[in-house]
Every structure is written in C-alpha cells, then in structure tokens.
Amino acid sequence: MEKLKYNINDIAAYLKDNGIQPSVHRIKIFEYLVKYKSHPTVDEIYSKLFRKIPILSKTTVYNTISLFIKKGIVVGLTIEDNELRYDIKGEAHAHFKCIRCGKLIDVEPNCDLFKKKDVCGNRIIEHHIYFKGICKECLKKIEGGTNGN
Numbered sequence: 001m002e003k004l005k006y007n008i009n010d011i012a013a014y015l016k017d018n019g020i021q022p023s024v025h026r027i028k029i030f031e032y033l034v035k036y037k038s039h040p041t042v043d044e045i046y047s048k049l050f051r052k053i054p055i056l057s058k059t060t061v062y063n064t065i066s067l068f069i070k071k072g073i074v075v076g077l078t079i080e081d082n083e084l085r086y087d088i089k090g091e092a093h094a095h096f097k098c099i100r101c102g103k104l105i106d107v108e109p110n111c112d113l114f115k116k117k118d119v120c121g122n123r124i125i126e127h128h129i130y131f132k133g134i135c136k137e138c139l140k141k142i143e144g145g146t147n148g149n
Contacts, residue, residue, distance in 0.1 A: 011034070014030075015027070015073075018071045018072070020067060025056060025061075026064050026067075028052070028056075029064045030074075032049060033087070036048075039087050040086060041083065042086075045065070045086075046058045046061045068086075069086075075087050077128075085104060094129035095129070095130050096132070103135055105135065107131065
C-alpha cells in the first residue's frame, strides 16, 4: 500500500491545508493516527495520549475526531455494531478483523472497483470492505498447539 503523502513533522501544515486550525491536541491526535495503524477507538486514543497530555479530555478527542471526519481526513470504521474505530483517509484499502485477538489490519485491494469513480452508473463516494477471520499470528498459535494464552 502507498505511504501517506505527508510526514509526521508536517502535521500542522497538513491540518491547515485541510481547513483545520492546528492545536497541540489536534496535532497529537492526528500524529497518533499516523504513527499507530491499530485503527483505535476514541477510548484507546484518549488513554494513550492522556499519559502525555494530562489536561486532555475524552470529549476533546471525540470532537477532534469528528472534525477530522467532517474535513475528510479520517474515516470511521464500523465493523462490529458496538465498536467505532478510526483510520487515516488515504489510499483505498480494505480491512481484516481477527475474530480471535480483535486486531484490525489494512489489506491491499486487488479489485478494480477501488479504482472506479462509479459503478453501474452510480457515483462512488466511499469504499468500505471488511473481512473477518483469523490473523496469521493467531493461526501460528493454533497450529503450534497453544491455546493462545
């Protein structure tokens, strides 16, 4: 998959270019999404950043993520009904969720539909393709005779 077109050091400029006034919180939240491809939830982002920024609130994280979505630089992923995760909006890709460990992995698209702007005369605005199964690390544990603990 192609790398994103910006460097972590240029996040403030990237936010400005996308109509977002950069603040310390916004920069750190976006930096977290760029550095860690774990497709985190608001709770995960908050718990990791709170250690470095004790004045950060969960509401600030939620509002910042909502702004990023509105400006089109982040997408929300709903793979499970009760779980909303976030991903940097970059090159089109699919997601694979391990039903054993819960890890969410980016998958390189091998489908021409990702390159199309329309399908059957209908304009495509977003792509959301999810796979569920058992990741290769969990398969190694299963095939290795361990119970995964």
